[in-house]
Amino acid sequence: MFIQTETTPNPATLKFLPGRTVLAEGVLDMPDADAALVSPLAQRLFDVKGVEGVFLGDDFITVTKGAGEWAQLKPAILGAIMEHFMSGAPVVSENAVLDSTDGDEFFDPKDASIVDTIKDLLDTRVRPAVAGDGGDITFRGFRNGVVYLNMKGACSGCPSSTATLKHGVENLLKHFVPEVLEVQAA
Structure with missing residues (x-):
């Protein structure tokens, strides 16, 4: 191996x-x-x-x-x-719950289509890049134009994670979703 x-x-x-x-x-x-x-x-x-x-x-x-x-x-x-x-042991126990989200998401139901677009952009454009760096990024919420995201793995506590959120993810989301004003770590 x-x-x-x-x-x-x-x-x-x-x-x-x-x-x-x-x-x-x-x-x-x-x-x-x-x-x-x-x-x-x-x-x-x-x-x-x-x-x-x-x-x-x-x-x-x-x-x-x-x-x-x-x-x-x-x-x-x-x-x-x-x-x-x-x-040959399993990687995870049978009863393990894998992360797909970080619990309850928060957003106004009237913003559901905006949130769907944000999640799609995260899944198709951001998560693969973040996974390449050994981490993950998940959607937590959207309120008053602010997108709340959670960084995991290598990205959690990384000195450049703030730059990734502010310059990379925020610019991408603002470009495709005019309702996004800011991105913050949850």
């Missing part, structure tokens, strides 16, 4: 590509070891000293470190990923 690694814009997060499907659908964000109880793979990764966050996508795993250097952590993380896939 050959696992590729890629850097992300977040220096505390690396993206691991095991060359196979990680999650067939949805994503799973585990910002701490307690959240990892739904994933045997994430539990193995949290057993590596210095791992502080795990995010699972369709064909990638992002790992966020706390203390330590990547030179020391990376071999242990690669070993944990390889060991997990070679064991």
